[in-house]
Amino acid sequence: MTGRFCTLEPLDPARHAADLFAANARDGEGRNWTYLPYGPFADLGDYRAWMERTCLGDDPLFHAIIDHATDKAVGVASYLRIEPAVGVIEVGHINYSPLLQRTPAATEAMVLMMARVFDELGYRRYEWKCDALNAPSRRAAARLGFRYEGLFRQATLYKGRNRDTAWFSIIDSEWPAIRAAFQAWLDAANFDADGRQRTALAAGGQP
Structure with a gap:
């Protein structure tokens, strides 16, 4: 999935782990991992081993986000709970x-991930779920x-505590x-x- 600023491609530990580990290391306090059930990772070896155990299946389907300015992986996102028979994906x-x-x-x-879900694959519903504390x-x-x-x-338990899960969605009629x-x-x-936006994108996907 390729846009003007980035490309998403299937996550490959051999190609992406080092760049991602270095990029994540800029978060010196490890806050990015607070609401994820894994991480932070002590070193690149641990991070790559986790990727190889966890990120190479079909569901979740992990992608690396490649910044066109540097041609390096700077983030991760995935599709999961993939249900093509009923047109629902998260x-x-x-x-x-x-x-x-x-x-x-x-x-x-x-946006690229949404466009694939609705325009290319024809799904009816696209879900986003997160820890209710994750503002x-x-x-x-x-x-x-x-x-x-x-x-x-109390939808799940991770890192030693209960998690209340907030649910969000977009449906196909809202996508256009x-x-x-x-x-x-x-x-x-x-x-x-300088690459700064002139008009901001406000809540609800509206400028």
Whole structure:
């Protein structure tokens, strides 16, 4: 999946682990791992071994996010709970390194994944779930056009505590308007010579 700022490609530990480990190391306090059931990893060997155990299956289907400016992997996202028979699929395992956070590529990566789900694969429903305490993830879901659907209390257990899970979704009838807003936001005219956006993307995927 290729856009103007980034490309998503199947995660390959041999190709991507070193770049991702280096990018994640810029998060010196390990905060990016707080709401993930794994990590942080002590060294590259541990990180690559986890990838080889966990990230090479068909569900979850992991992707590396490659920054066109550096041609390096700077983040990870996956499709999971893939149910083609009923047209439902989820995005998850999102881990954006500090090199990807708050960049146009960060948004474009999610747009590319949505476009594949709805335009190419014809799914009916695209889900986003996160720890209810994860305020940045909840804000991101709203900004990207996902609608909040409710709270599943004590839905799972990880890192020694209960997790309440917040559910969000986009359905196929909502996608055309969201896609149009993203296309306008990602247009080259919306960015100045230094790559700064002229018009922000607000909650609900609307400029």
